[in-house]
Amino acid sequence: MLDNDWITLLSAAALGFSVLSYVLLDGTDLGVGVLLGLTRCSKQRRTMAVSILPIWDANETWLVLGGGGLLALFPLAYAILLPALYLPFILMFLALILRAVALEFRDYAPSDRIKRGVDSLLLGGSLLAGGSQGLVLGTLVQGIPNHGGQYSGDGWEWLGMFPLYCGAVLVLGYTWLGACWLYWRTEEELQRRSGRQARVLAIVTLMLLAVLVAWTTTLDTQYAHRLSDHLIWLPAAALLTALLISFILGFRSRRQYLPLFAALGVFVLAFALMIAALYPLIIPPHLTLQAAASSPTSQIFMLVGFAVLIPVTLIYNTYGFKVFSGKVRAARD
Numbered sequence: 001m002l003d004n005d006w007i008t009l010l011s012a013a014a015l016g017f018s019v020l021s022y023v024l025l026d027g028t029d030l031g032v033g034v035l036l037g038l039t040r041c042s043k044q045r046r047t048m049a050v051s052i053l054p055i056w057d058a059n060e061t062w063l064v065l066g067g068g069g070l071l072a073l074f075p076l077a078y079a080i081l082l083p084a085l086y087l088p089f090i091l092m093f094l095a096l097i098l099r100a101v102a103l104e105f106r107d108y109a110p111s112d113r114i115k116r117g118v119d120s121l122l123l124g125g126s127l128l129a130g131g132s133q134g135l136v137l138g139t140l141v142q143g144i145p146n147h148g149g150q151y152s153g154d155g156w157e158w159l160g161m162f163p164l165y166c167g168a169v170l171v172l173g174y175t176w177l178g179a180c181w182l183y184w185r186t187e188e189e190l191q192r193r194s195g196r197q198a199r200v201l202a203i204v205t206l207m208l209l210a211v212l213v214a215w216t217t218t219l220d221t222q223y224a225h226r227l228s229d230h231l232i233w234l235p236a237a238a239l240l241t242a243l244l245i246s247f248i249l250g251f252r253s254r255r256q257y258l259p260l261f262a263a264l265g266v267f268v269l270a271f272a273l274m275i276a277a278l279y280p281l282i283i284p285p286h287l288t289l290q291a292a293a294s295s296p297t298s299q300i301f302m303l304v305g306f307a308v309l310i311p312v313t314l315i316y317n318t319y320g321f322k323v324f325s326g327k328v329r330a331a332r333d
Helices: 004-037 042-052 061-073 075-084 086-108 112-142 161-185 188-217 221-227 230-250 258-278 296-323
Strands: 281-283
Touching: 004 042, 004 061, 004 086, 004 112, 004 161, 004 258, 004 296, 042 086, 042 112, 042 161, 042 188, 061 075, 061 296, 075 086, 075 281, 086 112, 112 161, 112 258, 161 188, 161 258, 188 221, 188 230, 188 258, 221 230, 221 258, 230 258
Parallel strands: none
Antiparallel strands: none
């Protein structure tokens, strides 16, 4: 029988996997939404929308698993995190709704002018959703004031410079993923333009990520100690080098998915570094995983549910990608 520590670690792993899956999958969709809103050619905008229409809603399933899992597995963390971030969470959900409405109903717009306006709403929803998620992430890493298991801040910590910077970096990173996705899934001029955008966005995103890591080390001595440990930064540097080589070579290969997979790998690496810096905290600066966890019985019950839901969701996502695989041909808007 597993002891309580292992149960808590498994619970944290299930929660982290759900959040990471959402970031990777829906983050790519949000990036496409940003690029779509910035594209002038109506034919290309239509192609970009078709590339994500069959799969975007399934990707958001991971957000539901992450939110529900946090409440059931770590209720104390949920009770502190939610009141600290009411407004960013509300903005994120409203933005996701706006994005969904714009994406699903753009083809029903009665004129090209109105359709262009709908695409502008898609751009705004994608930017706001990605930025809000970055604010949440930045506020969490920055630390949320709490005392005795209750939130003790003023509700505006997310307006600090570090969370705002995280929001901007995440939006830019999502846009990078979106450009890589379009390079893989499209053809001709749109593919060539997406490839150029992906290269430029890669350089800018990595530069901003380097600044973000350096800034993070100034927030807490634990962060600085963990991220400067050679057992962490040496493997991270080696993996990043391999990913960047794969990204560059991917544009010269017939395997046009390689740039996207390399970019996703950079996101996974950044997420792993964040976990390495925070562990064993779930809500900095003081709340640990063990202190925030629900009872072992509740955790085991939820883990059984996750053991069913995660494979089913993965199979569903994989099947959806397989059914709608291949190049998306340009169509008249």
